[in-house]
Amino acid sequence: MPTPPRRRPVRPGPPPPVRREADAPAVRPPAGRRPRRWAARAATALSVLVLAASGVGHAVMTSLDTGIGRVDAFKDMKNRPKDGDGTNILLVGTDGRDDISAADKARYRLGGTPCRCTDTIILAHISQDRRRASLVSLPRDSYAELPEHTDATTGKQHGPHPVKLNAAYAEGGPNLTVRTVERMTGVKIDHYLEVDFTSFMRTVDAVGGVRICSVRPMKDAKTGLDLPAGTHLLDGGQALQYVRSRYVDGTSDLGRMQRQQRFLAALVDRASSDPALLNPMRFRRVVAAMAGSVRADEGFGAAEMVALAKAMRGFRTSSSEFTTVPVEPVGAAVQGVGSTVQWDAEGARRLFDAIREDRPLVTAEPAPSGSASAPGSGSEARRKLVDVPPEQVRVQVYNGTQLDGLGARVDAALRGTGFRTTRTPYNAEVRDVVRTVVAYDPRWDRSAKTLAAALPDAELREVPGQGPVMRVTAGTAFTEVRPVRGETQVVQAPKGGYAAVTGDEVTCA
Numbered sequence: 241m242p243t244p245p246r247r248r249p250v251r252p253g254p255p256p257p258v259r260r261e262a263d264a265p266a267v268r269p270p271a272g273r274r275p276r277r278w279a280a281r282a283a284t285a286l287s288v289l290v291l292a293a294s295g296v297g298h299a300v301m302t303s304l305d306t307g308i309g310r311v312d313a314f315k316d317m318k319n320r321p322k323d324g325d326g327t328n329i330l331l332v333g334t335d336g337r338d339d340i341s342a343a344d345k346a347r348y349r350l351g352g353t354p355c356r357c358t359d360t361i362i363l364a365h366i367s368q369d370r371r372r373a374s375l376v377s378l379p380r381d382s383y384a385e386l387p388e389h390t391d392a393t394t395g396k397q398h399g400p401h402p403v404k405l406n407a408a409y410a411e412g413g414p415n416l417t418v419r420t421v422e423r424m425t426g427v428k429i430d431h432y433l434e435v436d437f438t439s440f441m442r443t444v445d446a447v448g449g450v451r452i453c454s455v456r457p458m459k460d461a462k463t464g465l466d467l468p469a470g471t472h473l474l475d476g477g478q479a480l481q482y483v484r485s486r487y488v489d490g491t492s493d494l495g496r497m498q499r500q501q502r503f504l505a506a507l508v509d510r511a512s513s514d515p516a517l518l519n520p521m522r523f524r525r526v527v528a529a530m531a532g533s534v535r536a537d538e539g540f541g542a543a544e545m546v547a548l549a550k551a552m553r554g555f556r557t558s559s560s561e562f563t564t565v566p567v568e569p570v571g572a573a574v575q576g577v578g579s580t581v582q583w584d585a586e587g588a589r590r591l592f593d594a595i596r597e598d599r600p601l602v603t604a605e606p607a608p609s610g611s612a613s614a615p616g617s618g619s620e621a622r623r624k625l626v627d628v629p630p631e632q633v634r635v636q637v638y639n640g641t642q643l644d645g646l647g648a649r650v651d652a653a654l655r656g657t658g659f660r661t662t663r664t665p666y667n668a669e670v671r672d673v674v675r676t677v678v679a680y681d682p683r684w685d686r687s688a689k690t691l692a693a694a695l696p697d698a699e700l701r702e703v704p705g706q707g708p709v710m711r712v713t714a715g716t717a718f719t720e721v722r723p724v725r726g727e728t729q730v731v732q733a734p735k736g737g738y739a740a741v742t743g744d745e746v747t748c749a
Contacts, residue, residue: 308534308535308536308541308542309534309535309536310535310536310537310538311413311414311415311432311434311535311536311537311538312414312415312537312538313330313414313415313417313418313429313432313537314415314418314429314432314537315415317415317418317419320422320428321422321426321427321428321596322428322596323428324427324428324595324596324597324598325367325368325597325598326365326366326367326368326598327365327366327430327431327548328363328364328365328366328427328428328429328430328431328595329363329364329365329366329429329430329431329432329433329540330361330362330363330364330417330418330421330429330431330432330433331360331361331362331363331364331375331433331435332358332360332361332362332409332414332417332432332433332434332435333358333359333360333361333434333435333436333440334358334359334409334434334435334436344477347464347477358380358405358406358408358409358417359380359406360377360380360500361377361378361380361405361406361417361421362375362376362377362378363375363376363378363421363425363427363429363595364376365427365595365598366548367598367600368598370548371555371559372559372560372561372600373555373559373560373561374560374561374563374594374595374600374601374740375501375504375560375561375562375563376563376564376565376591376595377497377500377501377562377563377564377565378405378421378424378565379405379493379494379497379564379565379567379581380404380405380406380493381404381405381406381493381571381579381580381581382404382405382424382565382567382580382581382582382583383402383404383405383571383572383574383580383581383582383583384402384403384404384405384407384408384420384424385400385401385402385403385423386398386400386401386402386403386407386408386411386412386416386420387400387416387419387420387423388400389411389412389416389419390412391411391412392410392411392412392413392416393410393411398411402574402577402580403577404577404578404580405420405421405424408420408421414432414434414535414537417432418432424583425588425592425595426592426596427592427595427596431536431537431539431540431544432536432537432540433534433535433536433537433540434534434535434536435534436534439534440476440479440480441476441477441479441480442476443476443526444474444475444476444479444507445475445476446525446526447507447510447511447526448510449473449474449475449479449510450473450474450479450503450506450507450510451471451472451473451474451506451509451510451747451748452467452471452472452474452479452482452502452503452506452748453470453471453472453625453748454467454469454470454472454625455469455625455626455627456469456627457469458482458485458488459488460481460485460486460487460488461487462485462486462487463481463484463485463487464481465478465481465482465484465485465488467482471748479503482499482503483496483499483500483503484496485499493581494564494567497564498564501562501564501741501746502746502747504560504562504743505557505560505562505743505744505746505747506747506748508555508556508557508560508743509557509743509744509747513556513557556743556744557742557743557744557747558742558743558744559742559743560742560743561600561601561602561740561741561742561743562740562741562742562743562746563591563601563738563739563740563741565583565584565587565588565591565738566583566584566587566588566591566737566738567581567582567583567584568582568583568584570582584735584736586736586737587735587736587737587738588738590736590737590738591738601738601740602740602741602742624693624722624723624724624725625724625725625726626689626690626693626724626725626726627686627689627690627726628686628687628689628690628726629658629690629725629726630654630657630658630659630660630690630691630694630724630725630726631658631659631660631726632660632687632726633659633660633687633690633691633710634659634660634661634662634708634709634710635651635654635659635660635661635662635691635709635710635711635712636661636662636665636666636709636710636711636712637650637651637654637661637662637665637666637712637713637714638665638666638667638668638711638712638713638714639665639666639667639668639671639713639714640668640670640671640672640673640676640677640713640714640715641671641672641673641714641715641716642671642672643716646714646718647665647666647667647714648665650665650676650712650714650718650721651663651664651665653720653721654694654712654721656721657694657721657722657723657724658724658725659691659694668713670713673713673714673715673716674715674716674717675697675698675699675715675717676695676697676698676699676712676713676714676715676717676718677698677699677701677712677713677715678691678692678695678698678699678700678701678710678711678712679701679702679703679706679710679711679712679713680700680701680702680703680706680710680711681702681703681704681705681706681707681708682702682704683708684708684710687708687710688700688710690724690726691710691712693722693724694721694722694723694724695712695721695722696722697717697718697719698712725741725745725746
């Protein structure tokens with residue numbers, strides 16, 4: 241990956257006033273910026289592969305060939321990365337809206353001037369044994385340096401220069417996009433697949449909708465998304481709003497990519513678990529939804545898709561892994577380009593090393609006795625959605641019993657599921673506690689609810705003035721810590737590393 245310019249120093253300002261969590265407004269990005277167009281159109285291609293694995297017939301899949309546009313994504317490419325095990329597919333969603341009716345543009349807030357650029361870039365790795373798919377989201381605003389190329393619009397020659405990653409498509413189309421991604425990741429791309437959002441909407445409708453759940457209401461005035469808390473079956477238009485939205489909370493584009501990953505997992509879940517989709521006529525409608533709005537490289541035709549899909553027979557939501565390239569907390573300002581997203585160099589290196597070496601991104605690690613599995617460890621347990629991510633909840637543990645080591649066991653269990661414990665448990669003044677107690681300041685009631693989800697048998701006690709640190713006094717009735725995950729933080733990457741989740745961890749329970 242190229243080295244970006246030095247970041248501008250950030251001067252700390254005065255600390256914000258303490259506010260009650262329940263009343264704290266969501267942080268919104270600066271006004272006046274054009275909203276990012278919808279993403280995750282690449283889910284269409286992944287769902288078709290999963291459906292084709294059912295063996296509904298080669299004839300149905302080959303009918304897709306007539307509707308697939310062909311691009312020469314690998315023309316005159318030199319000095320490419322070495323081959324690795326498995327298959328790497330670059331999934332690209334573009335900002336084209338030419339085929340959308342005026343009524344749908346108004347209904348789904350698709351106004352504005354479309355750009356000839358990529359809105360979504362996902363590197364999909366299918367393992368050599370065809371039992372695992374790893375999908376890595378590449379932020380569209382990532383700092384990149386384009387190699388020498390001919391501008392696709394003007395025909396002029398350009399030398400290397402810095403841009404945001406999505407500009408590679410605008411200047412050089414699929415070929416330059418592939419070259420740029422290979423240069424940044426060191427991963428050799430085997431196939432290129434490009435989808436527009438028309439096929440996205442039609443495919444979602446063809447599979448009968450996709451189920452999405454949320455622990456809080458989701459609203460975005462820019463896209464028109466308006467979902468109450470709970471579980472919803474989204475049609476194509478609603479799904480479009482869901483994956484486009486970036487003003488739902490303060491996580492902006494990173495939160496938007498994480499919602500896209502949830503949607504991809506939910507679509508795989510739908511495609512792999514609904515018996516009705518195995519009907520050839522129903523599947524034909526899904527294939528027809530893609531026709532005319534998909535482009536691929538010459539070597540990735542229906543025959544190759546069918547062969548790959550059949551090899552993936554038995555593919556399930558738990559077979560998929562999702563992550564985003566780890567990034568620095570502060571981006572890099574580039575003259576003439578603007579604010580860019582800077583990758584965490586060490587974390588990105590480790591991530592793409594794993595892709596090249598065909599290693600799982602989610603690895604199982606032993607957890608302490610009585611604890612939940614560590615985030616991203618591939619635990620079979622379903623992580624309950626919570627409003628405040630456990631990584632943002634500070635906890636001090638006390639042993640309220642005569643049982644030696646109980647405090648340390650509870651501390652390790654909470655830390656294992658992501659809570660910020662002190663790692664130094666103490667003995668409580670009272671040592672005959674039976675039911676575990678969670679003491680909390682009512683100003684941090686949302687954090688208390690996250691802790692209560694992990695300790696469902698605990699008693700909650702309000703202690704005004706206690707401050708932001710939760711106090712857990714373990715009792716003899718303690719059994720385990722339940723795994724939880726924050727809805728707005730699907731993946732919490734450590735500095736110099738990366739973190740991933742399996743599809744079954746991010747779909748509705």
